[in-house]
Amino acid sequence: MALLASTKIIASLQETVHFVAEDLPPYHFINGQGEVDGGLVELAQAVADKANVTAKIKIMPMARVLHELETKPNVVLLSWLKTPTREVYFRFLGTMCHTSASLIGLKQSQTPINDLDAAKRYRTGTIRGYYSETFLKQAGFSEGYELILVSNYQSLWNLLFKGRIDFVLTNTLTLEKELNALKLDPKAIEHKLLLEHFPSELALAVNAEFPNELANRLQHALAELGQSGQQQAILERWKIH
Incomplete structure (x- = not known):
């Protein structure tokens, strides 16, 4: 006791x-x-x-x-x-x-890139206010041109699947959870470029x-x-x- x-x-x-x-x-x-x-x-x-x-x-x-x-x-x-x-x-x-963080694109899209500079030929989306916005701007991406900013992940993934952007910059943490919540097929996407210098x-x-x-x-x-x-x-x- x-x-x-x-x-x-x-x-x-x-x-x-x-x-x-x-x-x-x-x-x-x-x-x-x-x-x-x-x-x-x-x-x-x-x-x-x-x-x-x-x-x-x-x-x-x-x-x-x-x-x-x-x-x-x-x-x-x-x-x-x-x-x-x-x-x-x-x-x-x-x-x-x-x-880890990557540029994610649709498997069916013909967007070959070997580095971040090559991605500037396309449109990359991320969420406004996230560190990914700062990262891309520091790499020379301009909002409204190579860089498309949205307010939430729902808009981000819908833009990708509708072909209005070519890549999404995201980390691997929330990827599958977000796609499943939107009833989008995770098998339709692939990692186009691993961003080794992203935190x-x-x-x-x-x-x-x-x-x-x-x-x-x-x-x-x-x-x-x-x-x-x-x-x-x-x-x-x-x-x-």
Whole structure:
């Protein structure tokens, strides 16, 4: 009884960290039993355990995820693409996993390209305000000419499938989920060009108000999981690379 009471006291004294993420299988999602699940959820729990904190993990729409991150001092975004602009305003605590970005086109289209400059002969679409807009503009793409910007992924994929743009710049994370939601055939598209210089790190992120000592503990915990091989084992179990 004394041991049980001591365990409860220790748990109650642990700091609570609120991890937030969007619904994105197999990384973080709500499973068939209504529970938070996913490879990065398991990894976040392992980070919390090693840092001796209590993890509360919630799945919510991305707009709310960003609102929580920007306005609350004890929130950690579970996986966020690490870009130069975001590094100015937010602290990144370490890489959870990597993704890749490509120019995606229809298999049936005759649009051979070997590099990003060659893509300027065609029309590439992406979502306004995303880092992909900045990336393409820095590469010399001009809005209204080689670059078509839209407000959401629904418009983006419909433009591609209707032949109004030639490529979509996107990462591999949300590709299949978005196409399935629109009832578009994932088999109709292919990767035309892998963008090797596009940011690929999906990292833990906190705002400037997040306690520094706690951030350091989480950062060190994730680093230790990486060094021990436990992080890689979790990612491999979920087929995340």
